[in-house]
Amino acid sequence: MARVVCIHGIGQQWVGERELHRSWHPAMADGLLRAGASATLHADDVHCVFYGDLFRPQGRTLAATDPPLDASDVAEGFETELLLALWTEAARTDPGVMPPEAHTLARTPRTVQRALDALSQSRFFASLAVRALVLDLKQVRAYLYEPEVRDAVQERVAAVVTDRTEVLVGHSLGSVVAYEALCAHPEWPVRSLLTVGSPLGIRGLVFDRLRVGVSGKPGDWPGSVRTWTNLADEGDVVALVKDLRPLFGEAVHCRLVHNGSRAHDATRYLTTAEAGRAIADGCALS
Known part of the structure; x- marks a missing residue:
């Protein structure tokens, strides 16, 4: 019976809902303090939806060692297009990343390898192995x-939203999940949506593929929510489009925040006063 339902992003297949709760709940509590909220959220007020296990390989009998994923495993089409978009954004925000030239954007195996090499040198992806980056691309495509x-994924969200739920929080791909869930369930009593590090505004790859029902269209207001706050760090490559208002309307409150070296980190977003204010307003804690 959570008041706040949180939805994680990609790359979480090795954790679980309880582990996420142990980091997300205190981060929210700190954000509420920064926002000067008059009350806080108890542990039972927050529920973290978990779907990372859907991307975790099943156990199997020991066999020959699997070859590591590399450029040849990046599929043509969506995965390559998203990889090149991330490379372009990383080069824009990080002077240490060599930008792709116009002719480099031709979709060839060599281009994919150059993109992976460039991203591995960026501040944003420096700690992420090539295999993990390829797996992340595949998770987004799968969803x-x-x-x-x-x-x-949507069934897991619907299973925990109740008439007591006031706020949905979506990080990264979780913001796409949250938006689609709200569009599919206008009857939900959710009052506020908080999206952080969101790729919702990426035209052609994410925005145009949003599922909003037979009669809806991408860009529709998400269900019954009264307020929608979107936070992005300038260096967050996943949040490629920082301002969602041109696509979703002027009612979206878009704010730039600073997360330091971990620009895409969910907990760093949640500790900001901006996140605290969005949650406080949604739960009437101020």
Whole structure:
């Protein structure tokens, strides 16, 4: 019976809902303090939806060592397009990343390898192995292109939203999940949406593939929410489009925040006064 339902992003297949709760709940409490809220949220007020296990490989009998994922495993189409978009954004925000030239954007195996090499040198992706980056690309594609994956994730969200739920928080791909869930359930009593590090504004790759029902269209207001706050760090490569208002309307409150060297980190977003204010307003804690 949570008042705040949180939805994580990609790359979380090795954790679980309790581990996420142990980091997200105190981060929210600190954000509420920064915002000067008159009350806080108890542990039972927050629920973290977990779907990372849908991307975790099943156990199997020991066999020959699997070859590591590399450039050849990045599929043509969506995965390559997203990789190149991330490379372009990383080069824009990080002077240490060599930008792709116009002719480099031709979709070839060599281009994919150059993109992976460039991103591995960036501040944003420096700690992420090539294998993990390729897996992340595949998780985003699976959610957007495989109905059975999308439906399974959405079912987990719907299972925990109740008439007591006031705020949905979505980080990274979780912001896409949250937006689609609210569009699919206008009857929910959720009053506020908080999206952080969101890729919702990426045209052609994410925005245009949003599932909003038979009669809806990408860019529609998400269900019954009264307020929507979107936070982005200038160096957050995943939040490629920082201002969502041109696509979703002027009512979206878009704010730039500073997360230091961990620009995309969910807990750093949640400790900001801006996140605290959005949650406080949604839960009437101020």
